[in-house]
Amino acid sequence: MTPWLSALLATLLLLSPTARAVDEADLLPIDEAFALSAKATERGRIEFTWKIAGGYYLYRHRMGVQPAGGGFKANPLELPDGIAYTDEFFGDVQTYRDEVTAVLTGAAADGVRTLDFQVKYQGCADVGICYPPHTKTVTVELPADGGAPAGTDPLAAPAGTDLFGVATNPAIAAGGLPLPENQAFRFEAIVDTADRLLLRFTPAPGYYLYRERNSVELAAEGVRAGEIQWPPSQSHFDEHFGDVQVYFEPVDAPLPLIREHTRAVPATLSVTFQGCQTDGICYPPMTRTVALQLPAGGAVGGPPPETPPAKAGTPLWLALLLALGGGVILNLMPCVLPVLSLKALSLAQGGGNQRKARVHALWYTAGVLASFAAVGGIALALRQAGLALGWGFQLQQPGVIAALALVMVAIGLSLSGVVSFGASLAGAGQSLTEKSGPAGDFFTGVLAVVVASPCTAPFMGTALAFAFTASPVVAIAVFLALGLGLALPFLLIGFVPALAARLPRPGAWMETFKHVLAFPMYLTAVWLLWVLAKQRGADAIGLALVGAVGLGLGLWLWEKARWKGVLAKAIAVAVILAALWPAVLVQRMPAPEKAAATEAGVVAYSADSLEQLRRDGRVVFVNMTADWCVSCKANERTVLGRPAFREALGRAGAVYMKGDWTDVDPAITAFLESHQAVGVPLYVVYPRDGGEPEVLPTLLTQSIVDEALARAAD
Known part of the structure; x- marks a missing residue:
């Protein structure tokens, strides 16, 4: 463990408001939290063992071993089953505690006595802080024919290349420490109008803010918060969440208010968000609270949504x-x-x-x-x-x-x-x-x-x-x-x-x-x-x-x-x-809980899922329907529920996404409005290349669907 990482994590724990109860001595250097050793039990079998300190754990899917040079033809790394765990960064994962041994088998070249291996791993402390992905080079002495195994050099230096594909952070390598969260991510909120607040997020240089990992709570009599209206964001590959949308620069995001009255009232706004240091640590979700005074006025029900102008081509x-x-x-x-x-x-x-x-x-x-x-x-x-x-x-x-x-x-x-x-x-x-x-x-x-x-x-x-x-x-x-x-x-x-x-x-x-x-x-x-x-x-x-x-x-x-x-x-x-x-x-009566998708092969509509599928280059057929819509049911029975439709989806490699507008659903209403539709059914086909979607007629035939999917797949 290099001294900068120990100081980095200890300083973060001391300065972060969410972790002030953690003493500096409670966070171990990474080589003490996850003590790695390796030995060759025979020339074709290397065992890598981590002794994990109490209150710490390793991710199974973030572990790997590669030969650092020639002389050893390796098989895939063998890892035991871990403990099932739902992680806030990676979702459903497996973790290891106390001790774990990974086995790398293969064939060592004749005459080779020592081998270097690049070992990657990542873990976290139960206090809520995750170490950055760590790569270490270990040297293993191979036994002579039938000889006794030898151990690793515990002082082996970290490798210059990160097996996760993340370049070393120059600022950290130079000894720079991450900022405390209130300096790394500044937040302000002001009253823009009686119907709207303006939220301002300012990440420091070298830091970025996630667009999707946020929530808002507003405590005000007769007033509730709508959805944050984020401006366009930037695509970024993140070690914690993969391909994400982030902001590296200051961003202003309006927050509409839905009012039940027009009186002036005090309000308390709590916004939870998350961000990371570029090629460095990821901060835990942080919450900022701001006291505001909402003025009198505004429209009951919230500000009217901006509607696109009428099509010039329709006199x-x-x-x-x-x-x-x-x-x-x-x-x-x-x-x-x-x-x-x-x-x-x-x-x-x-x-x-x-x-x-x-x-x-x-x-x-x-x-x-x-x-x-x-x-x-x-x-x-x-x-x-x-x-x-x-x-x-x-x-x-x-x-x-x-x-x-x-x-x-x-x-x-x-x-x-x-x-x-x-x-x-x-x-x-x-x-x-x-x-x-x-x-x-x-x-x-x-x-x-x-x-x-x-x-x-x-x-x-x-x-x-x-x-x-x-x-x-x-x-x-x-x-x-x-x-x-x-x-x-x-x-x-x-x-x-x-x-x-x-x-x-x-x-x-x-x-x-x-x-x-x-x-x-x-x-x-x-x-x-x-x-x-x-x-x-x-x-x-x-x-x-x-x-x-x-x-x-x-x-x-x-x-x-x-x-x-x-x-x-x-x-x-x-x-x-x-x-x-x-x-x-x-x-x-309250609406009963509904399953996200009740049909095999059908994806329930959400704007995030649709955006992700489009980023993945998938053809998407979106069906906006309702149980009270007779035309919708007729199309589903004559076209969308037939084997020919499933075959057409298969040929195009398309995802079938369905939105249910039987009850009031603001997300589906917004989708309808974005396509200037005022009701259901609405059928939209998104092409593979990310181009403009095609809106199909309200009365479908199999040929209309086949041709639209074929065009989208080209």
């Missing part, structure tokens, strides 16, 4: 046309068909009356347009308030899913004849369930929009991306064009007599048809409950089923109380309202 007229076409195609989506069946029944009940058909069509269109305008307005307002949301965001709320399931059950019960909504024969309009009258038509349009939200039709993606990046007035215009497309088929039937004349005439068949239509509504409720199970588990399903039973009881009581007094009706209404309470309880 307004094209966005409106695409939205109109996307709305028309929504009529063909399976999630909309049950509601459209109800609308077809109401038009058939018109019996060919052209005036009634126009009234039906106009009120249905009003319901659709009002709903699209409301959903678009809410989404834009929430995004402006700092909540990144996309199309279909309402179905990420389990309470909404549960409430929709109960609505479907109620409609199914009405179609089955259990109850009929509306006034008496003397009242205005017929029943809401039969979908006649202005209220019924308007309600059907609202319901069509709600159940259409999980579907993303072709042409919708570009139009909605344009809407979410344009001015509010233009955005609402795009949403209205989308609604107009959804309502267009019924507008044509209402205002084109030739189309209306093709509708079947009313008759006794309609009662049977109405009963049949109840079953698609029940199936829709089942599908929604399946989505709810994915979001909140079996307990949520139990609550929703209790609500469905209570709703059925309340509707039955309402039907029985139709011709009775106010008290009977009040009881029925109370039961119905109580049946809706489970939807509120479901919304408050």
